[in-house]
Amino acid sequence: xxxxxxxxxxxxxxxxxxxxxxxxxxxxxxxxxxxxxxxxxxxxxxxxxxxxxxxxxxxxxxxxxxxxxxxxxxxxxxxxxxxxxxxxxxxxxxxxxxxxxxxxxxxxxxxxxxxxxxxxxxxxxxxxxxxxxxxxxxxxxxxxxxxxxxxxxxxxxxxxxxxxxxxxxxxxxxxxxxxxxxxxxxxxxxxxxxxxxxxxxxxxxxxxxxxxxxxxxxxxxxxxxxxxxxxxxxxxxxxxxxxxxxxxxxxxxxxxxxxxxxxxxxxxxxxxxxxxxxxxxxxxxxxxxxxxxxxxxxxxxxxxxxxxxxxxxxxxxxxxxxxxxxxxxxxxxxxx
Amino acid sequence: xxxxxxxxxxxxxxxxxxxxxxxxxxxxxxxxxxxxxxxxxxxxxxxxxxxxxxxxxxxxxxxxxxxxxxxxxxxxxxxxxxxxxxxxxxxxxxxxxxxxxxxxxxxxxxxxxxxxxxxxxxxxxxxxxxxxxxxxxxxxxxxxxxxxxxxxxxxxxxxxxxxxxxxxxxxxxxxxxxxxxxxxxxxxxxxxxxxxxxxxxxxxxxxxxxxxxxxxxxxxxxxxxxxxxxxxxxxxxxxxxxxxxxxxxxxxxxxxxxxxxxxxxxxxxxxxxxxxxxxxxxxxxxxxxxxxxxxxxxxxxxxxxxxxxxxxxxxxxxxxxxxxxxxxxxxxxxxx
Numbered sequence: 206x207x208x209x210x211x212x213x214x215x216x217x218x219x220x221x222x223x224x225x226x227x228x229x230x231x232x233x234x235x236x237x238x239x240x241x242x243x244x245x246x247x248x249x250x251x252x253x254x255x256x257x258x259x260x261x262x263x264x265x266x267x268x269x270x271x272x273x274x275x276x277x278x279x280x281x282x283x284x285x286x287x288x289x290x291x292x293x294x295x296x297x298x299x300x301x302x303x304x305x306x307x308x309x310x311x312x313x314x315x316x317x318x319x320x321x322x323x324x325x326x327x328x329x330x331x332x333x334x335x336x337x338x339x340x341x342x343x344x345x346x347x348x349x350x351x352x353x354x355x356x357x358x359x360x361x362x363x364x365x366x367x368x369x370x371x372x373x374x375x376x377x378x379x380x381x382x383x384x385x386x387x388x389x390x391x392x393x394x395x396x397x398x399x400x401x402x403x404x405x406x407x408x409x410x411x412x413x414x415x416x417x418x419x420x421x422x423x424x425x426x427x428x429x430x431x432x433x434x435x436x437x438x439x440x441x442x443x444x445x446x447x448x449x450x451x452x453x454x455x456x457x458x459x460x461x462x463x464x465x466x467x468x469x470x471x472x473x474x475x476x477x478x479x480x481x482x483x484x485x486x487x488x489x490x491x492x493x494x495x496x497x498x499x500x501x502x503x504x505x506x507x508x509x510x511x512x513x514x515x516x517x518x519x520x521x522x523x524x525x526x527x528x529x530x531x532x533x534x535x536x537x538x539x540x541x
Numbered sequence: 542x543x544x545x546x547x548x549x550x551x552x553x554x555x556x557x558x559x560x561x562x563x564x565x566x567x568x569x570x571x572x573x574x575x576x577x578x579x580x581x582x583x584x585x586x587x588x589x590x591x592x593x594x595x596x597x598x599x600x601x602x603x604x605x606x607x608x609x610x611x612x613x614x615x616x617x618x619x620x621x622x623x624x625x626x627x628x629x630x631x632x633x634x635x636x637x638x639x640x641x642x643x644x645x646x647x648x649x650x651x652x653x654x655x656x657x658x659x660x661x662x663x664x665x666x667x668x669x670x671x672x673x674x675x676x677x678x679x680x681x682x683x684x685x686x687x688x689x690x691x692x693x694x695x696x697x698x699x700x701x702x703x704x705x706x707x708x709x710x711x712x713x714x715x716x717x718x719x720x721x722x723x724x725x726x727x728x729x730x731x732x733x734x735x736x737x738x739x740x741x742x743x744x745x746x747x748x749x750x751x752x753x754x755x756x757x758x759x760x761x762x763x764x765x766x767x768x769x770x771x772x773x774x775x776x777x778x779x780x781x782x783x784x785x786x787x788x789x790x791x792x793x794x795x796x797x798x799x800x801x802x803x804x805x806x807x808x809x810x811x812x813x814x815x816x817x818x819x820x821x822x823x824x825x826x827x828x829x830x831x832x833x834x835x836x837x838x839x840x841x842x843x844x845x846x847x848x849x850x851x852x853x854x855x856x857x858x859x860x861x862x863x864x865x866x867x868x869x870x871x872x873x874x875x876x877x
Binding site for chain 1: 768772781782787788789802803804805806807808809810811812813814815816817818819820823
């Protein structure tokens, strides 16, 4: 008999989530049933949106339905097939699923996506080589339609999407201004990713002034992972006919009830700005072109794989808090 | 010796503007100088943005620079050439200028634009056949890219831009949902302009609910003349991949310091929405096509000219207040 440990939501947080809201439970895992596949997870993803799902009220979209109390949490995970009663999967295959937050599981074939490594690091398929990286690509290439020579501002630039966006924009010949919180991230952005300017928003009193200083002639494109005061600052500094790709609103995830829109929406009109929100799953047609580009950059040593790892299932709740404390560089992954 | 009366800003308003903030003064008008043209105004425009210019602090854009105390206000006006020392203009020509708020003036040629009537009512050239109408056309056809069958929501729909937008959208085969304040406007929108649904936002407690009710399957396009709660409601009711043309933010003109952006910007992402601000003067390339279309609609009796008139220069300040009290249907014009 196989056992699997899983992390369950024990209670809903009152205010800040704490470890007390979670419990780790060992459950028996029966052999896979007819047509089923048994998978042992190797990597699981910890994402900003998961925090909102800990709370009862939050139904901005299906992805943000509350986690159930007493049940294992869910999320993207990559694992290896251990046993299979389905001809489509064989032992040793790599698969992705939404069965994160647990060590092993049985699933039907339609719950699994095959991963066929093609020369990139395994963890890349959970980040830059998956929907996360494609999000950066779609936002820059389609929503904001960057051109070589554009000045591109990227917020939350040391995060999973942001670090990919900075690199793609640089590779496309843009000048990149990145914002992030804290000296370690600023150093990383400048020294590792090679951005042109990096703004430590935690160390400055006035983000708009800092952005003006970093881009004296204005910016052409804002890749928004944050919303809030970052969006307001970008609206001030964007050049006429500038473009905004709206990718995430971390400031809003934290507490949708108190989020407020930018007060200077009038700039949209006075500067003829364009703003486009997007969900990567509407743009999967771009995936092949992006993957080809990524392999090319990798082959020429032009792309940095950026991940932050935690080890062991028990570290997952703390890893989620760390994402909110802004401690990750690139994608936060838990190795199981 | 010719005299001209003009309206000057006597003092800046503290709170709501009142007639005490204006004075009407009679000034001597010398004969036109060398190269100059003397014009007597026939119609002058009273526009929402003028209210902001009464106040000292307000420099959102050049058009919103404060009016000077002790000087005549300015604004679009149409007049007739009375005397000319310039071969480009002859007596009887119709011209537009920014010399509104006065009965007559001398100007140089580069301050005047010729108006050549081509079969439309004279006042049309101050409204639907000028930049105001083109604003509606550009917003719908380019910024929002409407298609036949789209459900289009227009706010401030009984105003100068809004009434034109409603008609163009209907003529393009769209379903039109219009919002305005008060039963007279609702009646006008339904009976005169033939919109499909009209929402009296002053008579309902919940604009989002009313919009959902008017468009149970959602809207494809929002033509925004208002901002504020209208924009929030539209963000709720827009269908995935919907488009917003940002044309005006009346709620923001009134007091830019307290204006706040929509709290539900997250919808931009979850529904992959596109928002485009625009200034009509960036899109003058569309003017010929629009004017041709307008003449065609007029010839076939398909377009209603909508204006509200006041008579005499002295009525202009009150006309401006009336625009803010929402008493105008279509463009507010003062006949001089």
